[in-house]
Amino acid sequence: MPVSPIGGGDAATLTGRRAERAALDRLLTDVRAGESRALVLHGEPGVGKTALLDHLAGRAPDCRIARVAGVEPEAGLAFAGVHQLCAPMLDHLGRLPAPQRHALRTAFGMSDGTAPDPFLTGLAVLGLLSAAAGERPLLCLIDDHQWLDRASxxxxxxxxxxxxxxxxxxxFASRAPDDDLAGLPELHVEGLGDDDARTxxxxxLTAPLDPRILDRIVSETRGNPRALLELPRGRTPTELAGGFGLPGTHPSGRDPGDGFRYRLTALPAGTQRLLLLAAADPTGDAALLWRAARHxxxxxxxxxxxxxxxxxxFGARVRFRHPQIRAAVYEAASPSQRREAHHALAEATDPETDPDRRAWHRSQAAPGPDETVAEDLERSANRARSRAGxxxxxxxLERAATLTxxxxxxxxxxxxxxAAGxxxxxxxxxxxxxxxxTAGPLNEAGRAQADLLRARLAHVTDRGGEAPLRLIRAAKRLAPIDAKAARAAYLDALSAAMATGPLATPGGEVQEVARATAGQQPPHRPEAAPDLLLAGLAANVPADHATGGPVLRRALVAFDTPPDGDLRSLWAAALAALHLWDDTRYHVLTSRYVRLARASGALGELPRALDARACGLALAGDLTTAASLTEEARAVAEATGTRPAPCAALCVAALRGRSAEAPALIEVAARRGEGLAVTVADWANAVLLNGLGDYPGAMAAALRSLGHQRYPDAGHLGPASRAAPELVEAAARGGMDATADEAIRWITAMAGACGTGWALGIEARSRALRAGGRTAERLYRESIARLARTRLRPELARAHLLFGEWLRRERRRAEARTHLHTAHRMLEAMGMDAFAERAGRELRATGESTATGDGELTAQEAQIARLARDGLSNPEIGTRLFISARTVQYHLRKVFLKLGITSRAQLDRVL
Known part of the structure; x- marks a missing residue:
């Protein structure tokens, strides 16, 4: 049975609403064309009116946005809403006729006087909005109109x-249009359609949900977005239990109140029992309900x-008016009444077509331990996982243990x-x-399994240095009892050791764990993909790429056919793809990792899967999606109580050149004590500093990253090797030729062993930095050609940048401009600000403007440029335009690029 889609969406994206978005887009188009438009959005609470206003505001970066929201306690304060909307526009007050100006000042309490004339006040607001729109189009968004004071x-x-x-x-957004809004165009906002509501x-949801249960939720919420989003809050995945869980937890963490309970107690006893049956059945199956009722x-x-x-x-499906009513019905019943309802539902459920739900109802009806029911639950557990993770x-299984x-x-x-938990x-x-x-009797296999689970639990929740040693001890204990389980434990231990790195407890270092895994291959052939992966990773720890690489490559080829079983091996497989500089397989493996973790509700794995996928997207230049996945990973980690290292966030910040963000993330990674995170942090710092042109700092950071392993004597498992090209660039630019040459020798050996476009492209680019004449030119062109056939757009853009810089130094300015323009466009499009600014400086050094189009400014850019020309600071401009000083700086940077200038002092000349 298919499972529902979960996670993975951008929280800022509006789901569905095609008709509503089209209507708002038409309004915005007309306003931009100089025509006024009004619209009243109305619908029940939580239906998404505010989200539509947010969507409209987000679609209009070129417009001035004025917003007001009605607040019930202020509904009696005359003109409170008008003041909230118009206060930022009062610098235009002097342009109004004196009577209107006086009326508005009186309404706002700025002048003494009698109650202002409503007509004059209305004309004054009209004039103020018109004056404000003279600068750029104006959107007035009035939310919760029903709470607005009457005068406003x-x-x-x-x-x-x-x-x-x-x-x-x-x-306007209002629950219902009233007389004040009569005559204005209206748009009724209804609940989402079923498909959009499911999305x-x-x-x-943080775990899969049985489709039948999902359908009931969609039906009972009637597509109301707020109700849909509140339903899972306060519930753990196991409480939801894929739809088998009880309805006793209130969807939004709020008690439904005495109102529902009073209405329930006023009903006949038979009706109350029928409602309890309906509440205890999560499917809404009317036929099942009436069979149970007859019982x-x-x-x-x-x-x-x-x-x-x-x-x-009570139609074709049983549907409560709201999920909170269902929860209230269930909670109002006594334990014996609930058991009676579940017993009736179990008797009414067909044991052939739905044995799992029957077993679940029987378990809830059991007053105490019951081995027969426990056995049914145990048999159903695997089927439940295939259905809902x-x-x-x-x-x-937890309920089965309770009844045993x-x-x-x-x-x-x-x-x-x-283990499932x-x-x-x-x-x-x-x-x-x-x-x-562990409180009961366990045989040797059980004790070994308990040790392994404790070690795994410590690893996923703590990520501390003790995890590899604990896992290797558990693996050794399992080896004579269950060889297959032991090999999985050895792979876990090796993965933990690679993640912990130099911070591992003595005895748990990656070299020690690799030695302990020797000889753990199964006697049979052909070998399974995880077994080959274990052998390949262990072989690569003490050896270089040429020695260990072939074994690891065989393992990755085996992973081309998705292996059954252990989801956890995919993280190590993805790390192996990084080790072999295989961007295509890394993309495939991390995509599969996220997809399987989501579909199976493996929240213990999902944060790490999302982080690995986000790193791959960042390396491919999709920084926006990468940042979105890091937020999702953070949210899942908070829900489960884990503390994953911010590897992907570090990667995104470094590539974006966010010098203010990256150091804080680097400090967090170091505090958490996960060696892999420290390695990534140092690599990220090297990238950041190379982008900013701080080559001594970049070289030091790259050496620290490489120094976490035995560089240059061996291969580097995973991210550490990414620091070698950064070291070459920084050392070559800093005149540290010997350091650069040593790193180039390591990269050349690695590229020869790996043979991928990524590795060979990086090799050619690195060697070009230390070459001269035709050799350098040939290597730069080879690097660009090879990297163009990979997913790695940031590396390709940097190859164009380095080639352009070299051509400029060779006084081949026309050719340099071609590559620098290409680099600048790519880097700016990806949001790699530091490298884009570096490309811009190089372009200007050739005498070329960094303009990307015809040099025309947008309305907002032109306004910011004029204010900057007139001497206003960024904070002053931000205050004037109701944007942040950081946003002002962003737009000024684009202004300088379009106009081909480098400072504010030049604005007066070019405007």
Whole structure:
């Protein structure tokens, strides 16, 4: 059965709403063309009116945005809303006729006087909006209009009706249109369609959900976005349990209140029992409900009072008016009443077509330990995982352990539940289950498994230096008992050692772990992909690329056919692809890693999978998507209580040239004590400083990154090797020829062994930095040709930049401009600001402008340029235009590039 899509979306993206977005786009187009437009958005609370206003504002960076939101406590304060909207425009007050100016000043409490004339106040607001729109198009967004004070409501509606040939748009968002807004164009905002509602719900879920349960949620929320997004809050994945969980947790963490309970207690007893049956069944299956009702002797007439009270509907599907009502019904029942309802539902569920849900209802109906039910749950656990991921498997196995009386069986089931819980990211649940397991009798295999699970739990939650040693000890203990499980544990230990690096506890260093894995291959052939990976990684630790690379390459070829089983091996496989400089396989492996982690609800793996995928996207130049995935990884990590190192965030900050952001992230990585993060942090610092032109600092950072392994005596597993090209560039530019040459020798040996376009392109670029004449030119051109056939657009852009810099020094300015323009366009498009500025400086040194088009400024750029020419500082310009000083600097940079200048002093000449 397919699972619902989860995660992976950009939180800022508006889901669905094609008709509404089209209407807002038409309004915006008309306003930009100089025509005034008004629109009233109305719909129930939470339906997405504010999101539509946000969407409109985001679509109009060239417009001035004025916003106001009605607040219920201020509904009695006359003109409070108008003042909130118009206060930033009061510098135009002097342009109004004296009577209008006096009326508005009186309304705002700026002057003494009698109550202002409503007509004059309306004309004054109209004039103020018109004057503000003279600078650039104006959008007035009025949210929660129903809470606006009456004077403001009438005044703003008056202005909206009387604006004519002005570039002004006025959009109201209200629960329902009232008399003040009569006559203005309206757009009713309804709940999302089913497909869009499923998509939105998927962004809020951290684990898969059974499609039948998802359909019921969509139905009961009627596509209301707020209800869809609030439903999973406060619930762990195992509580949701893939739809098998109980409805007792309130979706938004709020008690539904005494109102629902009062309405429930006023209903006939048969109706209350029928509603409890409906609440206990997560599927909304009407046929199942009525079979269960007959089992309890409940007549069909019992539905009528619930329908009349507008609590639930009983059609082809059973649907509560709101999920909170369902929760209130379930919580209002006593434990014995709930068990009765679940027993009836179990009896009504077909054991052939839906054995898992029957087992679940039987488990909730059991008053105490019941081995028969526990066995059913155990049999259902694997099927539950295939339907709804590790959280559902954890829930089934945990409940099975709870219902088990025999101590040995209870310990075994608790161990299995703990293993699933670690994968599901339910770490506290896993700890509790391990305590249950070890409290009972365990054989040697059980004790070894418990040791392994404790070590895995410590690794995913702590990432500390002790994890590799604990994992290798558990693997050794498992080896004589279960060779396959032991090999998986050895791979875990090696992965942990690579992540921990030089910060590992003695005995857990990567070299020690690699030695311990020797001879762990299975006796049978052909070898499985994870087994080949274990052998390949172990072989590469003490050896160089030429010696260890072929074994690792065989492993990656085996991963081209997705292996069954362990999701955890994909992180190590992706690291192996980095080691071999294979960007294509890294892309495939990290994409698969994220997809499988999401689909299986493996929240214990998802943050690391997202981080690995984001690193690949950043290296490919898609910094926006990479940053989005890092945010998703952070959110999942917070939900599960883990602390992943910010490797991808470091990568994004470094490539963007964010000198203010990167050092803080580097400090966080160092504090967390994960060696891989420290290595990445030093590499990121080298990239950042090369972009900024700080070559001594870049060389020091690159040497630190490489120094975490035995450079230059061996290959580098994963990210460390990425620092070698940074070292070459920094050392060559800093005149440290011997250092550059040593790094080039290492890169040449690596590239010869790996043979990928990425490796060979980097080799050619690095060698070109130390070559001269025709040799340098040939190598630069080879680098560009090879890197152009990879996904690595930042590396390609940097090759163009270095070649352009070399050509300029050779006084071949015309050719230099071609490559520098290419580099500048690529770097600017990717948001690699530091390198783009470096390319811009080189272009200007050739006498060329860095203009990317015809040199024309946008309206906002022209306004910022004029204010800067007139001597205003960035903060002053930001205050005037209601944008941040940082945004002002961003636009000024684009102004300088378009106009081919380098300072504010030149603005007066070119404007």
């Amino acid at each position: 409501s009438r005044t703003l509606a008056f202005a909206a009706r009387h604006l004519e040939a002005e570039p002004v748009g006025v959009v 939105l719900l998927g962004t809020a 309890l002797g409940i007549e069909t007439e019992a539905a009528a009072p619930a329908t009349a009270a507008d609590l639930a509907g 590790f959280p559902a498997e954890t829930a089934f 009386l025999d101590p040995a069986r209870r310990s075994g089931r608790a161990l299995a539940a703990a 670690i994968q599901a990211g339910a770490f506290e649940t896993a700890r509790d289950l391990l305590r249950v397991a």
